[in-house]
Amino acid sequence: MKDLILHSLKMRKVQTVSVTLSVALSVMALFALVLVYGGVQAGVQLNAERGGAQIMVVPTEAAADLSGEDLLFTGAPASYYLSEEAAAKVAATEGVTRSSAQFFGQTLDESCCSVDTASRLIGVDFTTDWTIRPFAHIDIPDHLAADEVIVGSGANGEVGQTIRLLNHEYKVVDKLEPTGSGLDLSILLDIDVVRDICGASDGLAYLWDKYGDPRGLVSCVLVDYEDEEDYNRLVIRLGNIDGVRVLERSSLVSEAQGQLETVFAILLGAGVLMLVTMLVQLFARFYSCVWDRKSELALYRAVGANRGQLRKLIGGEVGVIVAIGLVAGLVLGAVLYQVLVGMLQNGASFPFAGMPIGAMIGIAVAFIVAFALIAVAAVAVPLTQLGRLEPSLVMQQGDID
Amino acid sequence: MYIEAIDLGKSYGDAVVIEHTSFRVEDGESIAFVSPSGSGKSTLLSMIGLLLDPTTGSVVVDGQDTGKLSDDVRSELRLRSFGFVFQHTQLIGSLRAWENVATPARFAGKTDFDPKQRAIQLLEQFGLSDRLYHYPHQLSVGQKRRVAVARALMLSPKVVIADEPTNDLDLESATSVADTLLDYADQGNILLYATHDLELAKRAGTVMRLRDKSFQKAD
Numbered sequence: 001m002k003d004l005i006l007h008s009l010k011m012r013k014v015q016t017v018s019v020t021l022s023v024a025l026s027v028m029a030l031f032a033l034v035l036v037y038g039g040v041q042a043g044v045q046l047n048a049e050r051g052g053a054q055i056m057v058v059p060t061e062a063a064a065d066l067s068g069e070d071l072l073f074t075g076a077p078a079s080y081y082l083s084e085e086a087a088a089k090v091a092a093t094e095g096v097t098r099s100s101a102q103f104f105g106q107t108l109d110e111s112c113c114s115v116d117t118a119s120r121l122i123g124v125d126f127t128t129d130w131t132i133r134p135f136a137h138i139d140i141p142d143h144l145a146a147d148e149v150i151v152g153s154g155a156n157g158e159v160g161q162t163i164r165l166l167n168h169e170y171k172v173v174d175k176l177e178p179t180g181s182g183l184d185l186s187i188l189l190d191i192d193v194v195r196d197i198c199g200a201s202d203g204l205a206y207l208w209d210k211y212g213d214p215r216g217l218v219s220c221v222l223v224d225y226e227d228e229e230d231y232n233r234l235v236i237r238l239g240n241i242d243g244v245r246v247l248e249r250s251s252l253v254s255e256a257q258g259q260l261e262t263v264f265a266i267l268l269g270a271g272v273l274m275l276v277t278m279l280v281q282l283f284a285r286f287y288s289c290v291w292d293r294k295s296e297l298a299l300y301r302a303v304g305a306n307r308g309q310l311r312k313l314i315g316g317e318v319g320v321i322v323a324i325g326l327v328a329g330l331v332l333g334a335v336l337y338q339v340l341v342g343m344l345q346n347g348a349s350f351p352f353a354g355m356p357i358g359a360m361i362g363i364a365v366a367f368i369v370a371f372a373l374i375a376v377a378a379v380a381v382p383l384t385q386l387g388r389l390e391p392s393l394v395m396q397q398g399d400i401d
Numbered sequence: 402m403y404i405e406a407i408d409l410g411k412s413y414g415d416a417v418v419i420e421h422t423s424f425r426v427e428d429g430e431s432i433a434f435v436s437p438s439g440s441g442k443s444t445l446l447s448m449i450g451l452l453l454d455p456t457t458g459s460v461v462v463d464g465q466d467t468g469k470l471s472d473d474v475r476s477e478l479r480l481r482s483f484g485f486v487f488q489h490t491q492l493i494g495s496l497r498a499w500e501n502v503a504t505p506a507r508f509a510g511k512t513d514f515d516p517k518q519r520a521i522q523l524l525e526q527f528g529l530s531d532r533l534y535h536y537p538h539q540l541s542v543g544q545k546r547r548v549a550v551a552r553a554l555m556l557s558p559k560v561v562i563a564d565e566p567t568n569d570l571d572l573e574s575a576t577s578v579a580d581t582l583l584d585y586a587d588q589g590n591i592l593l594y595a596t597h598d599l600e601l602a603k604r605a606g607t608v609m610r611l612r613d614k615s616f617q618k619a620d
Contacts, residue, residue: 004507011495299491302452303552304480305508306473391479392453 001309005316015285020325022281026274027329027367032336033271034363037264038355039341043181055223056247057090057238058082062219079104079207081217082243089241090221095234097226100128101218105194106204119155120186121165123194131222132188135176144190150174154184163187166197191218275374282378286318290382294389301391310386314379322375330364402463402482402559403427404449404591410457411444418444420457421615426607428559431583431592433602435619436611442595443488443564445616449593450483450562451475480508484553486563486582486594490545492537492552498524499533502551509556516555523551527581543574550581561585563594567601579604 009016062080084101091099105121124132127142136150137159144150149163149170157163157172164170165187178184189197195214198204211217225234238246290297297310305313337355355363403425410420419441426432434442447453449460451467460467462482467475484505492501499520506516524533527547537545546566553561563582567575579601586592586606594605602608608619 001507007495007500295491296493299493300504300508301476302450302479302485302487303505303508304476304483306476308473309508390453392447 001312001316004313005320008313008317009320012289015289016321019278019281019285020321020328022274022278023322023325023371024328024332026271026278027326027371028332028336029274030271031330031333031363031367032340033264033267035333035337035355035360036340038359038363042355043179054225054249055235055238056249057221057223057241057244058219058247060243060245062245079106079204081207081211081214081219082221083212084216084218086241086243087218087221090223090238090244093234093237093241095225095227095230095237096223098128098130098224100130100222101125101191102220102222103191103194103198103214103217104219105198106201119152120182121194121197122183122186122188123191124188125191129222130224132176132183135179135183136174137177138174140174144173144188144193146190146193147171148173148189150176150188152176152184152186152188153178155187157187166201168197279374279378282318282321282375283381285321286314286379286382287385289317290314290385297386297389298391301389307387310389311383314382314386318375318379322371326368326371330367334360402591404560404593405461406449406458407461408458409445409448409455409460411441411448411453412456417614419448419614419616422458422609424607424609424616424618426591426593428591429586429589430607431586431594431605432607432609433605434593434595434609434611434616435597435599435602436595436616438597440611441614442611446562446564446593446595450485451479480505481556482559484556484558484561486546486549486553486561486566488564488568490537490549492545492548494537497534497536498529498540498548501537501548502555504552505555512556519555520551523554524548527551528577543570543578546570546574546578547581550578554585558590560591560593563592565596566594567596567598575601 059080059082081103087099087101090096102125103123105123126132126140126144132150133140140150147168147170149157149165149172151157151163151172151174153176155175157175159172159175161172162169163172170189176183192215195217199208199214208214223238225231227234235246235248238244297313300310300313301307405423405425407423409422411418412420422445424432434445436442444453448455451460454468462478467478470478493504496504499517502520502523503516506512506519512519521530521533524530524547527550529544529547529551532540532544532548537548540548550563550566553563561582566578566582570578575598582592582594583604592605594601596602609616610619611617
């Protein structure tokens, strides 16, 4: 039977290849899409669950040049600064339960440092920070030593290793869990250390001419609050501070999600269309296959094949096509997902968390089950046709092509 | 083994093709059914070969009324006990000669012989040792007929049913095919064949002629 199935597929090479390709491409597109969508959802959820800053206060200039999503989720390097006085005003605003300042340094690359991906240097005030610790494996002290760094999950360096940044060597004391944000490609130091590094940089001197001594500056202030009912008034109060703009996580998250859902709805529509095309192709292939091969199948019946064996023959052909298409599609889908993840992590302005291997396998298994059912649906009619095939038909036919 | 046709008849709507046909045949016997072309020989052979349900009457094989058997049991009976030589040979164009011969073995599950070796042995026996790997379109009519006979004998059936087995063949090929089939019957098997060739019909143990849509034993 196995030989007969393979022979039959080989004899119809063009049909076999086109249907297999159709299955593979549909699976590839849908699989990659589901993984990416899952990654985005996981990123949003991760950020929400780990209670990052609900509000981010940035210089007005920064907000004018970069979108809120870029600043809040991707940690886009913004060489705009606020005075510490403004930061103190934010902290002292009625309704603010906690706040923490960060200082964005320059983007590091391999020309200056032992990193092979562009990484952002962020100075964190660990005495007040509550946003980094949920992703850490160590109990972060209030002050990191001057030669200690914490790296994001996607940044270079492993715990215990030494990395070189701007001619100085630093020891990696922790590597954060993935956050689905720009933090994953960041290198974190104590805020004062980053201020000193940047203050000593000739390339950034023009900034200090404009803003003053970096030791008195911050790039943003992360803000948390408790009184939900007072939230809107809090945002207004913060917005009244001179030179700042208030970015709200909840509105940005829902805005980003809304945009994403629109894009995914369109992509999903295209994916479903491909799936339907594949279904029609499978149906057409096996409907015509049974119809065109009536004489051959009737001959098999005449020489002793029972209906079950003919169903196995046709089912086996579908099985081989769907199995090859599925495996190829899942592999290609996983590759496409990796490419898309790279593109998203570098260019997208929303939180993204990679799918765990277990979840990916689970989704792959779900695809296998779903496509097996689709294949059965596609050949249900042809298989019913087979049941009605009269073996006596063979007596009326000529040679069989 | 024996086959008994009891009052067999076949109609399509109001059109009666065959009616009131009865006979019994046992191991080592052969029957030739003689009638003009298109008068119902193939229909009769289809019913005897369990390819077509009769409208009236029944086909009994070794005491079993085959009309009462399930489709699977009838398929198994066709596979193990019947070999067919169809009027138009019915070879599959995409299969080589030996593959065509081995076709029944594909549905027989495990066999105590190698299907390819058996197919080759049969083709060699029929003088086709240089045509083993040829496709049907590369064979002459006579060669195709011999491949079809080899296929019918692939699983050594107790019954061979042949529909106009020498049709369109030259004398030499016709004699060769007829000799093969009749020799097989002489080895203790049953041979049922349809023909309009009276000389070939005379070589059978029994000749049945069509009279008023019923096959009757010839005098």
